[in-house]
Amino acid sequence: MGKKLLIHNDRVPGIHTLDVYRAHGGYASVEKALKSMTPDQVTEEVKKSGLRGRGGAGFPTGMKWSFLAKPEGVPRYLVCNADESEPGTFKDRYLMEKIPHALIEGMITSSYALGANQSYIYIRGEYFYVARILETAIAEAYAAGWLGKNILGTNYSLELSVQVGGGAYICGEETALLESLEGKRGNPRIKPPFPAVAGLWGCPTVVNNVETIAAVCPIVMMGGEEYAKIGVGKSTGTKLISASGHINKPGVYEIELGLPVEEFIYSEEYCGGIRNGKKMKAVVAGGSSVPILPTELILKTAKGEPRLMTYESLADGGFQTGTMLGSGGFIVMDEDTSIVKNLFTFTRFYHHESCGQCSPCREGTGWMEKILKKILDGKGTLADVDLLWDIQSKIEGKTICPLGEAAAWPVAAALRHFKHEFEAYVKNPSSIKDVKHYYRLNNLVEA
Amino acid sequence: MGSQVHGTQEFNKAKRAEIKFSDAAMETVKTIISRYPQGKQKSALLPVLHVAQAEFGGWLSAEVMDYVAEVLNIKPIEVFEVASFYTMFNLKPVGKCTLEVCQTSSCWLNGAEDIVRYIEKKLNIKVGETTKDGMFTLKVAECLGSCGTAPMMQCGASFHENLTLEKVDALLEKYRSEGRLRSYTDLDYQNTL
Numbered sequence: 001m002g003k004k005l006l007i008h009n010d011r012v013p014g015i016h017t018l019d020v021y022r023a024h025g026g027y028a029s030v031e032k033a034l035k036s037m038t039p040d041q042v043t044e045e046v047k048k049s050g051l052r053g054r055g056g057a058g059f060p061t062g063m064k065w066s067f068l069a070k071p072e073g074v075p076r077y078l079v080c081n082a083d084e085s086e087p088g089t090f091k092d093r094y095l096m097e098k099i100p101h102a103l104i105e106g107m108i109t110s111s112y113a114l115g116a117n118q119s120y121i122y123i124r125g126e127y128f129y130v131a132r133i134l135e136t137a138i139a140e141a142y143a144a145g146w147l148g149k150n151i152l153g154t155n156y157s158l159e160l161s162v163q164v165g166g167g168a169y170i171c172g173e174e175t176a177l178l179e180s181l182e183g184k185r186g187n188p189r190i191k192p193p194f195p196a197v198a199g200l201w202g203c204p205t206v207v208n209n210v211e212t213i214a215a216v217c218p219i220v221m222m223g224g225e226e227y228a229k230i231g232v233g234k235s236t237g238t239k240l241i242s243a244s245g246h247i248n249k250p251g252v253y254e255i256e257l258g259l260p261v262e263e264f265i266y267s268e269e270y271c272g273g274i275r276n277g278k279k280m281k282a283v284v285a286g287g288s289s290v291p292i293l294p295t296e297l298i299l300k301t302a303k304g305e306p307r308l309m310t311y312e313s314l315a316d317g318g319f320q321t322g323t324m325l326g327s328g329g330f331i332v333m334d335e336d337t338s339i340v341k342n343l344f345t346f347t348r349f350y351h352h353e354s355c356g357q358c359s360p361c362r363e364g365t366g367w368m369e370k371i372l373k374k375i376l377d378g379k380g381t382l383a384d385v386d387l388l389w390d391i392q393s394k395i396e397g398k399t400i401c402p403l404g405e406a407a408a409w410p411v412a413a414a415l416r417h418f419k420h421e422f423e424a425y426v427k428n429p430s431s432i433k434d435v436k437h438y439y440r441l442n443n444l445v446e447a
Numbered sequence: 448m449g450s451q452v453h454g455t456q457e458f459n460k461a462k463r464a465e466i467k468f469s470d471a472a473m474e475t476v477k478t479i480i481s482r483y484p485q486g487k488q489k490s491a492l493l494p495v496l497h498v499a500q501a502e503f504g505g506w507l508s509a510e511v512m513d514y515v516a517e518v519l520n521i522k523p524i525e526v527f528e529v530a531s532f533y534t535m536f537n538l539k540p541v542g543k544c545t546l547e548v549c550q551t552s553s554c555w556l557n558g559a560e561d562i563v564r565y566i567e568k569k570l571n572i573k574v575g576e577t578t579k580d581g582m583f584t585l586k587v588a589e590c591l592g593s594c595g596t597a598p599m600m601q602c603g604a605s606f607h608e609n610l611t612l613e614k615v616d617a618l619l620e621k622y623r624s625e626g627r628l629r630s631y632t633d634l635d636y637q638n639t640l
Contacts (some may be wrong), residue, residue: 002574077483087551097638105567118484125497125535126591129604129636161482166493166533169589183492183525185532201487244553251595257450288552288590329594331553345555349589355532 002256003230005218005238006211010098015396016133018140018207021101027146029109034154037220042113042198046216048224050236055081055172055209058311061216067196068114069204075161077392078116079181080107080213082123083131083165083172086287087349088329090209091240094252096123096130100137104160106213108146109220111158114206118159122181124172125165134162169353173401174207174259176355187357188401211240232258235310246280246334248272261285261300261307261314265332278334280439282418285314286326288346289406291413292339293323319413338432339418339426343410344372350407358399364391365407378429389415460479462510468518472502476518492529496536501630505545506537534588535631542577542584544622545628547601550587553594562598563587564614569619582623603629604636 014020021027033042047062068076080103085094089198103121111119123131138160141147149157165171165179171180175189178200199205202311215237228236235257244250247265249272256266264270265280274280283298284290300307302321307313314325333342351365368391371384392408392415401403415422425432468476476495483490495515496507497559503511507530516523530536537545546566550559570578577584581610593599596608600615607618621631 052521084592085590088553090592090594090596093592120482124592125533125631126588126601128497128631129606129638132604132634132636159482163490164494166496166529169532169536180493181490182487182494183489183519183521183529185528201484237454240597244597245556250597274484282551331556333556337556340551343548345552349551352589381608 001379002259003238004254006102006240006348007009007095007099007252007254007361008326009433010094012155015099015206016097016101016137018101018137021046021099021364026101027105027108029147029217030105030112031152033109033112033154033220034156039113039115042109042220045219045224046113049215049219049227050224050231050234050237051212051215051219051227051337052311054211054215054239054328054399056086056289058325059213061208063197063402065114065206067194068206068372070115071204075118075203076114076116077200077203078107078114078119079177079200079207080119080121081172081174081177081204081207082121082127082179082210082212083169084327085147085169085172085353086289086327086329087346088284088331089242089243089287089327090244091242091252091328093127093130094242095210095214095240096127097133100134101141102214102217103134103210103267104120104137104141104146106216107160108141108151108158110206110208110216111160112156113216117157120200121162122171123158123162123164125167128164130387131162138162170355170401170403171351173403175209175298178205185355187355188403190400199250205397230256230310232310233312235312235325239309239325239326241330243271243330245330245332246275246278246337247332250322255309257308257310259309261309264309264330266332270331270445271330274334276334278336280332281335281337281350282333282339283322284329284331284333284410286324287329288331288349289402289409290326291319291322292343292417293321293413294417297321297417298323312401319409320416323413334420339421340372341376343414344369344376346410347372350403354403354407358404360395360398361404361407364395364404367391368407368411374424374434378425378432380422380426380429382423384413385419385426388422462508463514466503466510466514468498468502472498480519488519489525489551491519492521492526493533495519496526496530497632498628500536501628501632504540505543505628505630506540539553540577543627544582544602545584545586547586547588547591549589549591549597549599549601550591551590554590554597554599557597559598561612562600562610562615565615566619569615582626583619584633605632606636606638608638 051061052058168186170176171186176186180186195205292351301316342344347369351369354361392411395404396408479491479494512526516526598610599608
């Protein structure tokens with residue numbers, strides 16, 4: 001059993017309430033930080049822990065915090081990014097729904113470290129019911145004196161509230177999120193200035209993912225050095241993985257970074273292997289935008305070493321033979337899966353979610369969707385396959401925000417590793433009909 | 448778009464006079480505004496639009512958007528540019544229950560297309576259409592964060608997960624018999640996780 005720091009109490013009845021959460025050691029990090037540590041000491045522990053942003057980018061959290069500008073008389077803000085929208089990712093929802101106080105505790109401790117007296121949790125609009133759960137928990141925290149004026153009798157005060165979005169993937173990008181929090185369209189801003197200097201309403205702001213903020217609590221309690229002992233190299237601590245697709249046990253798992261991918265997929269403790277006794281064909285390891293890898297490359301690196309669940313090991317080989325840990329959205333596909341059709345669902349997604357600000361992304365995502373539709377309709381040509389490659393290469397690196405890359409990478413990777421499948425569809429359109437596009441439900445209808 | 452949406456000013460005024468938040472909704476709106484610093488009330492726009500949509504029949508007419516602008520003391524265009532950007536806001540009338548079936552990767556891998564096709568056949572509508580009785584609107588949605596419990600659909604605040612055709616039957620039956628508007632802001636959300 002790996003160590004669990006975030007969701008070890010997820011099955012405790014009533015853990016969503018303040019009383020039960022407290023009875024299981026909740027809010028201890030707030031007590032420790034506010035009563036015995038300075039804000040800088042908290043930041044120092046986060047730096048020592050090696051914690052990296054859990055939303056997908058993997059940027060060192062302590063470093064991000066240390067960039068926060070602190071001009072006199074200007075308010076600073078901590079904004080929690082709960083806009084979780086990366087296909088394949090549902091860990092933040094699980095954490096907030098099951099243990100809402102874990103996020104609130106992390107928000108208080110982190111806000112204290114950053115000197116923020118007003119913090120926001122920006123949650124995707126579709127998670128409205130989760131926002132209700134958070135609001136109920138926040139009200140409990142206010143009533144018990146964990147939020148509001150002079151927390152625990154100290155000089156520190158914090159107001160915390162939740163804001164719901166309106167349904168836009170792009171608002172998971174931190175500057176688009178800030179625009180949305182200001183009541184505007186979610187168009188990403190040009191950086192610099194970075195939010196650490198000019199963020200919410202032009203004030204210094206830190207935007208962190210839900211899981212990142214929740215991880216601050218165990219770091220404060222055990223100390224950064226202890227936390228850094230978990231994991232491998234620069235991939236320290238534990239990570240929530242959202243596992244879905246053709247596996248026996250989909251769900252959210254907390255793993256120690258460094259777990260072999262093979263163990264994660266096949267052991268009974270985690271995914272429990274591939275459903276219906278099928279073989280595995282491919283895995284998207286870190287949410288829809290990271291490169292898809294065929295079985296042989298997800299289990300072992302090109303050098304033949306076992307692939308581990310770490311930022312470095314998953315990225316080993318670059319994009320030629322590797323991928324990324326990303327948000328930890330782990331989608332497993334069995335031998336019957338059409339890679340082309342799956343890619344079509346991704347590309348349709350990015351076309352739908354492009355904010356329309358930059359031409360390469362706005363136009364390119366639509367073109368890619370159209371071409372993939374044409375191929376799936378049996379009308380594709382070999383030139384279309386080349387055109388797909390050409391378009392994705394002209395989106396990457398040419399947009400204000402990373403949605404361009406997020407849309408281009410899955411196309412590039414599918415072509416890199418499964419080009420034969422695209423070509424087979426083009427050369428023999430009737431073969432497309434044989435592809436099993438439906439799984440469980442089809443069986444259900446037949447039964 | 449503007450002239451089509453907004454019509455004549457006279458017409459606007461007549462219609463707008465009828466649009467007013469209930470006392471309860473107004474309380475909620477005030478609470479939302481109080482979360483932001485003085486002068487930053489525009490930040491309340493998205494949450495207030497959700498309240499307005501639930502309050503005024505499940506969609507945002509030009510008159511409703513103008514009213515929201517008035518409440519928040521911002522320009523009408525600032526409301527429209529936001530309402531037209533985010534997928535959760537309906538700028539046209541919809542049925543009492545909007546069924547949003549997720550169609551992205553993990554849901555597709557688990558049969559989302561079958562769910563869509565089944566509902567289309569059962570309700571005799573296509574994606575994007577509303578049943579003649581105004582009860583159901585069928586939509587497809589992009590990843591709603593239920594990948595581990597796929598396939599799923601959202602209706603108002605509720606997430607219906609691990610869907611089967613039988614579950615869809617039961618849900619449609621239940622919604623039809625209750626016959627009320629389902630909103631994202633509903634308090635009686637169901638979560639079948």
